Amino acid sequence: QVQLVESGGGLVQAGGSLRLSCAASGRSFSSSAMAWFRHALGKDREFVASINWSGETTSYADSVKGRFTISRDNAKNTVYLQMNILEPEDTAVYYCAASRVVPGVTNRQYYYNYWGQGTQVTVSS
Numbered sequence: 001q002v003q004l005v006e007s008g009g010g011l012v013q014a015g016g017s018l019r020l021s022c023a024a025s026g027r028s029f030s031s032s033a034m035a036w037f038r039h040a041l042g043k044d045r046e047f048v049a050s051i052n053w054s055g056e057t058t059s060y061a062d063s064v065k066g067r068f069t070i071s072r073d074n075a076k077n078t079v080y081l082q083m084n085i086l087e088p089e090d091t092a093v094y095y096c097a098a099s100r101v102v103p104g105v106t107n108r109q110y111y112y113n114y115w116g117q118g119t120q121v122t123v124s125s
Contacts, residue, residue: 001026002024002025002026002027002114003024003025003026003116004022004023004024004096004097004098004114004115004116004117005022005023005025005116005117006020006021006022006094006095006096006116006117006118006119007020007021007022007023007119008020008021008119009094009119009120009121010120010121010122011122011123011124012086012121012122012123012124013123013124014086014087014088014123014124014125015085015086016086016123017082017083017084017085017086018083018086018121019080019081019082019083020036020080020081020083020094020096020119020121021078021079021080022034022036022078022079022080022081022096022116023076023077023078024077024078024079024098024114025077028074028077029053029074029077029098029099030053030074030077031053031103032053032098032099032100032101032102032103033050033051033052033053033098033099033102033103033104033105033106033111033112034050034051034072034079034096034097034098034099035047035048035049035050035051035070035096035097035098035105035106035107035112036048036049036050036070036079036081036094036095036096036097037094037095037097037109038090038092038093038094038095038121039092039093039095039118040091040092040093041092043092045095045109046061047061047107047109048060048061048064048068048081048094049061049064049068049069049070049081050070050105050106050107051070051071051072051079051105052103052104052105053074053103053104054074055071055072055074057104057105058070058105059105059106059107061107063089064083064090067083067084067085067086068081068082068083068084069081069082069084070082079096079098081094083121086121086123087123088123088124088125089123090121090123091121091122091123092120092121093118093119093120093121094118094119094120094121095115095116095117095118096115096116097109097112097114097115097116098112098113098114099111099112099113099114100113100114
């Protein structure tokens, strides 16, 4: 059974940092794209960042460019999201996602087959 388990969320003041982790089990995703999405109260779930199978190519939403960094460790089957200079607008539940077959970066939720349960990030002003 494939599982994606996020960790690292919490409460932080504006301007602070958090590092999210997503550990996958049940199959290897070393040949597939992985990504982070977020869902804020009253809004649709939105793309945050994506990373290709090798970690050499990344893509970010405009709202987080320059502040967030996605990375992966294929030996650990884990993807990370380093979030710096956090803003109250970043408050949301953050979800890790993995594709079954797509190797390259994509911001389309349709291409991600596996999802974690989410971790809450709250940024206070």
